Amino acid sequence: MIKVLIVEDSPVVREFLVHILDADPGIQVIGTANDGEQALEAVARKRPGVITMDIHMPGMDGLEATRRIMETDPVPIIIVSGSTDPREVSTTFDAMEAGALAVVRRPAGIGHPDHEATARELVQTVKLMSEVKVVRRWSRARREAAAPRPAETGPAQQPAKVRIVAIGASTGGPPVLQTVLAGLPKDFPVPLLIVQHMAAGFIGGFVEWLAQSSRLPVHVATQGEFMLPGHVYVAPDEFQMKVERGGKIGLTKDAPEDGLRPSVSFLFRSVAEVYGCDAVVGLLTGMGRDGAEELRRLKEKGAATFAQDKDSSVVHGMPGEAIRLDAVMFVLPPEKIAAVLTNLANNRGNKERD
Numbered sequence: 001m002i003k004v005l006i007v008e009d010s011p012v013v014r015e016f017l018v019h020i021l022d023a024d025p026g027i028q029v030i031g032t033a034n035d036g037e038q039a040l041e042a043v044a045r046k047r048p049g050v051i052t053m054d055i056h057m058p059g060m061d062g063l064e065a066t067r068r069i070m071e072t073d074p075v076p077i078i079i080v081s082g083s084t085d086p087r088e089v090s091t092t093f094d095a096m097e098a099g100a101l102a103v104v105r106r107p108a109g110i111g112h113p114d115h116e117a118t119a120r121e122l123v124q125t126v127k128l129m130s131e132v133k134v135v136r137r138w139s140r141a142r143r144e145a146a147a148p149r150p151a152e153t154g155p156a157q158q159p160a161k162v163r164i165v166a167i168g169a170s171t172g173g174p175p176v177l178q179t180v181l182a183g184l185p186k187d188f189p190v191p192l193l194i195v196q197h198m199a200a201g202f203i204g205g206f207v208e209w210l211a212q213s214s215r216l217p218v219h220v221a222t223q224g225e226f227m228l229p230g231h232v233y234v235a236p237d238e239f240q241m242k243v244e245r246g247g248k249i250g251l252t253k254d255a256p257e258d259g260l261r262p263s264v265s266f267l268f269r270s271v272a273e274v275y276g277c278d279a280v281v282g283l284l285t286g287m288g289r290d291g292a293e294e295l296r297r298l299k300e301k302g303a304a305t306f307a308q309d310k311d312s313s314v315v316h317g318m319p320g321e322a323i324r325l326d327a328v329m330f331v332l333p334p335e336k337i338a339a340v341l342t343n344l345a346n347n348r349g350n351k352e353r354d
Contacts, residue, residue, distance in 0.1 A: 020122060
């Protein structure tokens with residue numbers, strides 16, 4: 001039985017969430033809280049297995065409550081948001097940086113055509129996140145003072161040039177992608193494509209959040225646009241994203257792969273076909289195996305491949321599977337990835353010019 005604490009300031013929404021979650025035989029709502037202060041007290045007293053967290057609350061908001069919980073009594077936290085406005089969603093991703101695992105839309109009301117699908121999404125997310133073993137997050141000051149871990153690297157054979165970078169991520173990915181993009185220089189010489197598994201409706205806010213700390217322009221990808229060096233393109237909701245010859249992005253309504261659209265595997269296959277060895281491709285933290293087999297094929301073609309290390313991954317499913325398949329040349333913590341990408345791109349560029 002998964003024991004859930006619901007943190008929500010609206011009484012109506014609170015009861016609505018209780019109704020949805022308690023209806024599932026595998027979930028028990030063990031308490032509710034109206035604000036962050038009550039949430040901290042309830043966590044200490046009731047020891048929930050999962051928390052659903054509202055962001056905008058009077059007094060201590062959901063962001064600060066998430067920080068405090070993850071620094072003291074870490075619990076899997078799911079942000080349940082009633083807004084997809086990009087400016088408001090930015091705070092949601094700050095909460096993910098603080099340790100929240102996922103964000104989902106508040107389910108649509110009973111009688112709404114989307115009610116069953118959105119309620120099911122919440123229930124499934126609670127069940128999935130209950131399996132994640134979260135760890136304590138040290139305060140930001142302590143994290144920044146900590147010495148970075150050395151990267152474990154494989155052989156660094158390099159093809160002649162790099163023309164593209166592609167990255168796939170799932171659970172725990174947003175703050176890692178933020179770290180990577182913040183570390184790339186403004187003259188990064190190639191385009192960078194990202195597939196991040198995420199609930200529908202939040203990609204626009206996610207892109208705005210990434211752009212706040214990136215020197216590179218960050219866009220939601222659009223059909224047929226030409227990729228520019230030093231620009232970042234994030235796959236939109238409910239589309240498969242691929243690269244096409246001539247340096248263009250293609251968006252399709254091809255079927256989901258293992259329930260995923262966008263799928264990392266779909267993007268990686270196109271990168272292998274169009275760019276082959278002239279690519280740097282990697283997998284970050286996330287559940288499942290999306291992209292792992294395709295990463296192995298890219299490595300066989302001569303592309304440079306990397307995966308996030310286990311210690312820094314919220315879930316080591318995707319990168320762990322790639323490592324198991326011997327698909328990876330570099331195993332890296334987040335703070336090392338940007339430097340490796342920059343060196344690979346620039347070194348190969350120099351080789352091409354030489």
